[in-house]
Amino acid sequence: MAAINTGRMTHQYEIGKDGDLVVFLIGMTVNAWWRPDRWLPVFAAMPKMIRELSEDKESGLLGYRFVFHPRGPWLVQYWSSLDKLYAYAGAPGHRPAWAAYNRRSRKAAGAVGVWHETFEVSRAESIYVSTPLQGLARATALRPVTGRSNSARQRISTD
Known part of the structure; x- marks a missing residue:
């Protein structure tokens, strides 16, 4: 079991100074559970x-965090740059999976869907109380909440 941080904690990441911050949600929607030949390869590619x-520190x-939903799994990903996210979209590691999905989806249209949402973040605030390391703090760094960061308004302030 992961260690529980019992204090009030927040993430440590200064947008602009530490890099940009992009939150990318990507997932699949299983529309035909009885067709694992269509959705299982999509799931297996991720x-x-x-x-x-994860192995390429310059990526x-x-x-990231996997989320399991009744309609299909998805991921919350944290990126240091929109350019790096888009560079991966055209990279050799991503292209074969996308091409394979397109080939399979033509054979059984609607059996499985894919989706994504991209958010450029200008400010971010977080709080973690009595939780294991997770979310943005896991993707960046964890630090205790102090007097100057006691409230959500203080944590998200640009002052």
Whole structure:
């Protein structure tokens, strides 16, 4: 079991100074559970890409979290740059998975879907109380909440 941080904690990452911050949500929607031949290859492609990105410290991927939803799994990813995220979209590690998805989806249209949402973050605030390391703090760094960062308004302030 992961260690529990019992105090009030927040993330440590100064947008602009430490890099940009991009939150990227990507997932699949299983529309035909009875067609694992269509959705299982899509699911199986993601761990390889995440491993490749995690091993390359220059990739721009700061961290990620798998989310399991009844309609299909998805990931929350934290990136240091929109340019690095887009560079990976055209990279050799990503292209074969995307091409394979497109080939399979033509054979059974609608059996499985893919989606993504991209957010450029100008300010970010977080609080973690009695939790293991997770979210933005896991992707960046964890620090205790202090007097100057006691409230959400103080933590998100640009002053």
